[in-house]
Each structure stands twice: as C-alpha cells, then as structure tokens.
Amino acid sequence: MRAIDTSDSLVVTDVPEPEPAAGEVVIDVVAAGVNRADVMQRAGLYPPPPGASSILGLEVSGTVSATGDGVSAWSVGDPVCALLAGGGYAEKVAVPAEQLLPIPRGIDPVDAAGLPEVACTVMSNVVMTGRLSPGELFLTHGGTSGIGTHAIQLARAMGARVATTARNATKLAAAEELGAQILIDYTADDFADRVQAEGGADVILDIIGAKYLEKNVAALALNGRLVIIGMQGGVKAELNIGALMAKRGSVIGTTLRSRPTSGTADSKAAVITETVARTWPLIEAGTVKPVIDSTFPLADADAAHRRLNSGDAVGKVLLTL
C-alpha cells in the first residue's frame, strides 16, 4: 500500500499492508489528521512510543476493512475514526479496537479525520484532568489551532467562560466566531494581567511550556489547574512554588499519545468512552463543529506540514488518501 514512512522528505513509498492482530481492526483510510507531533517526529524531536509504527500519523477516518480475533464491537464496513499511536499517513492502518470511535452522525467522513486528536485531547485534559466546571473561566492558548478551535467550542458548550490568546486580530476574530469571549493579542497585552482582571483562570490548556510557565501560574485563579500538553516554548523553567501555594494551584504535565490503550483511568479507551459519551452528542447537535483549515492529498504531505508550520491555519490540516 502507499504510505509515508518516517523520513525527511515525506515521500510516498510502497510498504506491506498491515494485518489485524488479535483485538485489532484494520481501517481503510479516507483521511488522516496532521498534528504538530508529526512535524516534531519528522524532525527527530518526538520519537514514537515503543512498539508504535514508524509511519507518521496519529488519527484517521475511514471504514473498517478487517477485524482481528476477539473484536466484536466493530464490523467490516463500519465508518469510523481512530486515535493512533502512529501509522495514519497510509492507505491502511491497524489499530486496537478500543481506539476506534464512530463517525458522529452528520459529519463528513473526511472531516471526521480531524476529530479524534482534538476531541480526545480536550476531553482528557480540560475535562477529565482539568475538571473544568460550568461557570469557570477557561484559558486556551492558540485559539485557532486544531485543539484551540475545539477547546473553545467544548468549553462554551459546557457553560464555561472562555479566554484565548492569539497573535493577531484576524486569528482573534476567528476565535471569537467560535465562542471565545476574552480575546487576548499576546503580542500587545500581558495575558496574565488580562485574565486576572477577569478573576483568573480556573483551567489553562497550554502548549507552550517553559516560556509561559511563570505567566500561566500568574494567570491562575484560586484552585486553578494549569494543564501543559506541549513544550513549543521550551522544556525547563523556574517554578515559583510560593505563588503556586498562594493560589492552591496545580501544574499538570501530560500527553495523550504515551497513555496505555486500556486498563487505567487515563487510558486512551477511557478517554474515548468519555469523548463519545459527552462530546459526540454536541457534535451531532451542531453545537461543536469540526474546524477544517485545509485538505491536501497524501502526496502533498510536505505542503500540509508547511501549512501547519506557517501558523496561519485556523483549525485542522488533513491529508486525503
């Protein structure tokens, strides 16, 4: 089958088709989501977890083409999307059955490729780990990223107030359209000051890491939770423990990709169960929408990565097979 293996050049090559092991499903891929982790993995900065495919790609949509022993929840022909440990930039991918999600009713099968990572990331980190509650103030950085566009919508649908940062008025207007209420141009304003003027953030979803650590702690409300899921701004930074104690605050670092498939309260299967139960109805009702920036054929994966790296995308960048 055609696939893009880990390589500098993102060239389509021919590789053997996967067979479903026991408990696995093989998906005929319709589209694959492009994630920053793919860009980092390509640059050698984010090696795949042990045992994961060397082929890039953390999420796909498509139809079930084969099922392994012991799989009863899914049948050949089912329209699905899936959260992967890797292997999505390919015509077919094998994945543990627990990592599949149905395509929400009314959603285009291509667009569905952009849902698993953002929906599961936001559910696990903002809701399950961050425990965002109705009436609380939620701050997401990069409100026009794939995760940001979903986080804004889900937090609003949950009854939270939503603040977001972005780097210009165009991006902030897009975030406002999605429901963000407190719009912060981080090139002009101190986001911690702006958020504190609103009472402080109860939950912050952060992809920057070190560079924002001090300001994120400063932006927290009493009992606030800072959930760090990315380190685009560096790995190590000074933590003011006194400031954190005064806020009775939490700093939580986490990743979705490194979690086990099942068997723990934070496993991918547990996150998927929660996402399908809580987010899918909101998507099917039209309250939360997939936000797709652009779609590229697999052979143009390099252009898709450039689009993501440009920082100009609003929502998800997808590859079609």
Add this chain to the structure above:
Amino acid sequence: MRAIDTSDSLVVTDVPEPEPAAGEVVIDVVAAGVNRADVMQRAGLYPPPPGASSILGLEVSGTVSATGDGVSAWSVGDPVCALLAGGGYAEKVAVPAEQLLPIPRGIDPVDAAGLPEVACTVMSNVVMTGRLSPGELFLTHGGTSGIGTHAIQLARAMGARVATTARNATKLAAAEELGAQILIDYTADDFADRVQAEGGADVILDIIGAKYLEKNVAALALNGRLVIIGMQGGVKAELNIGALMAKRGSVIGTTLRSRPTSGTADSKAAVITETVARTWPLIEAGTVKPVIDSTFPLADADAAHRRLNSGDAVGKVLLTL
C-alpha cells in the same frame, strides 16, 4: 486572660477575653499545638491571613465556654478540638463553629490539641487533593514531624505502601515503628533513586519546596501527584516540564491555613467533615495514634519553639494552659 501575642520574646501578657461573634464558639483552652507556621510567623516570615488574630496558634483542645448566635451544633461544656486561623496560644479563643471537631473517644484532652492540624493537613492534601488509593506508594518527607507521624499511620491504614525520608537511623526507626516500610536516610541515599526502585511514588507530601522539586518529580510514578505544603527549602526552582509530561505528573501547591472557613470543596469545613468521617474512627479504634513529643506550659513557649526548631522532636510539641 493570659495569652502570647505576636512578639519576638513569646512573653505571656494580659489581653481582653474574646467574645463569640455570630456563628462562633469560644473555647476554654486546655492545650495548643505548636506548628512550624508559628515559628515562621514569629520570625515575620508567615503573616497571618487578613482578619486572623495576631496571637499565635493554629490549633487547640478544650471545652466550649460560650456560643454565638446561630450556633446549634455545639453546647457549653462540649469537649472539642479546633483548627484556627490564629489565636491558640491563649486561655480562650473564638473560632467559627465549622472549625471545631469533637475530641475522638478515648483520646486525652491535652493530646487532642495535636490532632487538628496534622489530621486535617493529611486528609486534605494526601487524600482529598493527592487522591492516595489503596496499594499506591506514598512518600512523605520528614517522617518524624507531626505531619509525618500522622501521614505514615493514615496512609498505612488506607492500605498504601509508605516510604519516608529522615536524617538519621534513630528517626527512621521511629518512622518504622509507626508503619513506614521504605526508610530512606537522605544524608546517605538519593531518595528519588530509592523510591524509583520501588516503582515510583504515586503521592508525595512535601514540606521542602524548591530544594526537592527536581528530585520529587524524578521520584514520581506515572500519574504521580506531588503535593507541596511547605517551602523550608526555598521558594523558586527549575521545573522540568518534559519530565513532568513524561510521567503525566502533577505538582500541586497548597496551604490549609489560607482556605475559607466554608462554602468551597476545599474549605476548612469540608476538610473537617472528611477528617471526622474518615480519620476519627481510625483514631478511636487505635489504628492511628496521636504522637506527642513533648508538652510545655504556656510560659515556656520559647522552649517549645526551640524544641520544634531542634529537629529532634518525634511528633507534636504542645503547650498546656
């Protein structure tokens, strides 16, 4: 009445007796616990929260001597102990009724003065915030401190494995007697290495802060929770966000004293309710015991502080009225 007001010299002086405001109870004090926060407040390092008494003392035992309007849960003559925002080094103290606890059956009224801070601190931070579960590994630093002696016993009673650090074999033997299973002399061994050899700590209760931040994060297990409640080792330190993310770990800073009396999930009243429901039965059954190092008359408060500062105490230092 006699009391020790905030001063360098800890001299007993005569001050007006407190009257109970609406919702408050006045306690005839039998004994008061001595806490590190008292020593820091005396040194000007830990100012009392706004509105709190300038008299030292965060916990007492005694009997109810008066009740204010609207207090129905307590009556004059009830034997009680209490968590205070201040004012305990005195013959009488006024306190919101929600901050009272009954003296556990079978416990000496003087010894009961050593229970509120340790029991509420451990319940709120290890159980409610840290979510310690049966079978998990719990690390407490300073296993012979008041908090340490209680934390070891409660964690064991909950079915956790318990590791502790201390600075010599005598202290470690005392911690072992209380139930600690993994005994680490921090002057000889790297505690992070020792704890990782046991699978890593699911919950760490830390009073050191900056100096231990890196090693505490290194000591965490997957999904581990580091709860920092003191900064004896400094306020600011470098946090390795990458290490925290790899562990999917949490760093939580908190204090009991700064919390509101009631009305929030982490209020003193909420913590007290949980403590009386979960810890008091274990104390009444003899499973968890008050550990009292020494008792001094109020006039010898200076000697009591010196005893606490010596680092030689095992368990609580108390003042009797």
